[in-house]
Amino acid sequence: MKTDIRNRKDIELLVNTFYDKIKTDAVIGFLFTEIAKVNWEIHLPRMYDFWENILFFTGNYNGSPMQVHKDLHNKYPMKPEHFEHWVILFTKTVDELFEGEKATEIKERALNIANVIMYKSLS
């Protein structure tokens, strides 16, 4: 039986599984691997902090996601389809691994943040 997202370990599993899919994804993988050339050793822990702060209010994330995606958009013009695909992959990954209140919450927050990032990056 699936559990809810309970702690940082669970977030690490979710984030690692998600970016494993992203790295080889036919629609948006190249944005990470070829355009941004992401350093995963830095990016993954940053994403653990980001989501842990959102779900459990740890206060340990202090980046600027809006600017990062604006910069990426300047390098390669992204489309709403890219963001929609990101949300589908993220939702799918959550559903594969977890169920419960926090699992529902993280999917809702991801969708909302994706819309804000998309609006701010693409406009």
Ligand code: HEM
């Ligand atoms: C098409 C969709 C997206 C693409 C292609 C994308 C790509 C990227 C890239 C390339 C980075 C920089 C990694 C690096 O440091 O080198 C990044 C950072 C980040 N992304 Fe996204 N992203 C997308 C959507 C999202 C969404 C929907 C969220 C949140 C729900 C998100 C949250 C973040 C955060 C928190 C960071 C770290 C920013 C920082 O503190 O430096 N991204 N993303």
